[in-house]
Amino acid sequence: MDRTWSTDTYPVDQQLAYWADVVCQAFTPLAPTRAREHIDRSRTPVGLEGWVRSTRLGETNAAEIASCTQLLRHGPREVRQSPSEEVFVNLQLAGSCKGEQGDERLVIGPGQIGIYDTTAPYTLEFEEARDGQAWRVLSFRVPRTKLARIMPADSRIGGRGIDRQRGASRVAIDMMLSIWESRGHLTPAAQLALDDSFAQVLATALGAFDGPTIEDRGARDAALRAAATRYARSRIRSGRVLAEEAAGHVGISVRKLHQVFSNDGESFGSVVRQLRLEQVARELRAQPSANVTDLAHAWGFSDSSHMIRLFREHFGCTPTEYRSRTEWVSPTPST
Structure with missing residues (x-):
């Protein structure tokens, strides 16, 4: 069953604080900010419009999020506050996101995935769509160990992007959409099966089984x-x-x-x-x-x-x- 949060019922001067609590529940410790540059590029000049729908699918938490232009920061303090080690797999549905982790800089548009590792700092700058509509993301929060035990030992997990042009990447994107759309009709056993299968597909899209690294x-x-x-x-x-x-x-x-x-x-x-x-x-x-x-x-x-x-x-x-x-x-x- 989905859990839903929205800032609509809060006064505009309380929306940012409430959004911080919502984001932390649906994601991981994150600090949202809206600087003047974000407000100038937004259809929401005051407050912070946004909503989250979230549900549990096996060991993975899945959420659809929509909001206005803003910066989300997972800094050293947020890394220390994280209750567990997770990997966020963010499929952009509308709008765009500039993601940074380590030395990697990503620009993620609709139909592309950005992947971020909560054991290290990162930032996500979300931008509304060109028509002024809210940005939307489908985010899967996957236990880090689930991917780490499949990937080669020296693999970098966070700060990576995936688009639909490659075979396994397209399967990963389509699988995220299908799992989310079918979430209300999946038995617990089916959720576990798809959860494990998605980790395998995602690892494949990230190159875990390419070339000699998996001899x-x-x-x-x-x-x-x-x-x-x-x-x-x-x-x-x-x-x-x-x-x-x-x-x-x-x-x-x-x-x-x-x-x-x-x-x-x-x-x-x-x-x-x-x-x-x-x-x-x-x-x-x-x-x-x-x-x-x-x-x-x-x-x-x-x-x-x-x-x-x-x-x-x-x-x-x-x-x-x-x-x-x-x-x-x-x-x-x-x-």
Whole structure:
């Protein structure tokens, strides 16, 4: 479900302050300003008109933003204030944006993407469209680790632009638009699948899989393992987790799925069992009175004796012994 903010209901002398709060929620810590030069080029001579529609799509936050000419700054203070490391993928829909990060200077027009890394300072100077209409941006806030583990280790992520002229770049742009337009009809599982797929497509558009930089496919395999493991974790409560379904979720063959896990000394099946056992252990800690047989059935084991045997192999003790360990006793809260 979308969350929506607008400055329309605020007096003009309060709009800039409210906009700063809205932008920080939809983006990352940013400081908006409207200097005389911005006002002179704007159809909004006083106050600050703008709105944001935002929603969560898997691990990614998506937002459509529209406003008037202004400068947004993510400086050293804002970098320190950022609660997490993110990458913003901004698809310009109307108007334009001059983006700066490090030594890179970008001029982004409609149908082009600017990418910015919140771990370093950057500025975004948005300009209204030539007909005086508000600038509009579709922005995906992607966890930085999601891209970093796919990209080659020495890759620069922020301060980069993408346009529709190249194959993978066009797919990335079309995918952003399609995901946003379909957001109200996507199940949680579909959101996770598209979230992971978009990261792969974006990395491809940025050249992650071009030339000799990916002769060692370890980073890509690690990303595939992580995506398949996340899918398995989301499905274990509902019953069997089939390799065919996990492979389809991350967009690879079953053979490739087994290969990426075996390259890491594991199997997909063993990882699923570990996830089930970890959930049993978590509930033993959270609910000391929980029935072991009930937990076995709840987390997909055929019977409790089978679960107990696997639990002992994994944790070195039975579920009952695990539950009785003094280290799982919650400390008394401090006052």
